[in-house]
Amino acid sequence: MNIDRGVAQAYLLGQLAKADGAEKGFGREMMEHAFELFQGGNEMFGCRVVRLDCRDALMHYYESFGFVFIGKNRKSDLNQMIAII
Numbered sequence: 001m002n003i004d005r006g007v008a009q010a011y012l013l014g015q016l017a018k019a020d021g022a023e024k025g026f027g028r029e030m031m032e033h034a035f036e037l038f039q040g041g042n043e044m045f046g047c048r049v050v051r052l053d054c055r056d057a058l059m060h061y062y063e064s065f066g067f068v069f070i071g072k073n074r075k076s077d078l079n080q081m082i083a084i085i
């Protein structure tokens with residue numbers, strides 16, 4: 001996991017969003033594509049952690065992709081979640 005001085009390098013999954021009118025499930029397709037890219041990164045340079053911040057309402061959605069809650073952010077308004085690839 002490349003942990004150095006208490007810091008684990010991670011891919012940041014940020015600003016995931018689909019356009020208004022995009023069909024239901026398009027977000028899932030984007031997530032699958034993102035994980036393919038992360039897997040390519042893992043093969044090239046070894047990083048296995050993916051992280052994101054999300055609102056309470058989306059925690060179950062991300063859990064369905066294998067993310068787990070690790071704590072609140074500094075402002076305590078978002079949930080920090082990670083997945084290991």
Ligand SMILES: CC(C)(COP(=O)(O)OP(=O)(O)OC[C@H]1O[C@@H](n2cnc3c(N)ncnc32)[C@H](O)[C@@H]1OP(=O)(O)O)[C@@H](O)C(=O)NCCC(=O)NCCS
Pocket residue numbers: 015016017018019023024025026027028029053054055057058061
């Ligand atoms: C997140 C997103 C990309 C997921 O796209 P998707 O995989 O196509 O999934 P859907 O939008 O059909 O939602 C799937 C499930 O996620 C959950 N979900 C999505 N948006 C939600 C919201 N605003 N509040 C609560 N639950 C939500 C629901 O469980 C939903 O299932 P349901 O429609 O059967 O209730 C899309 O909802 C989106 O663009 N949202 C707006 C931007 C956003 O909030 N991004 C998250 C940043 S962390």
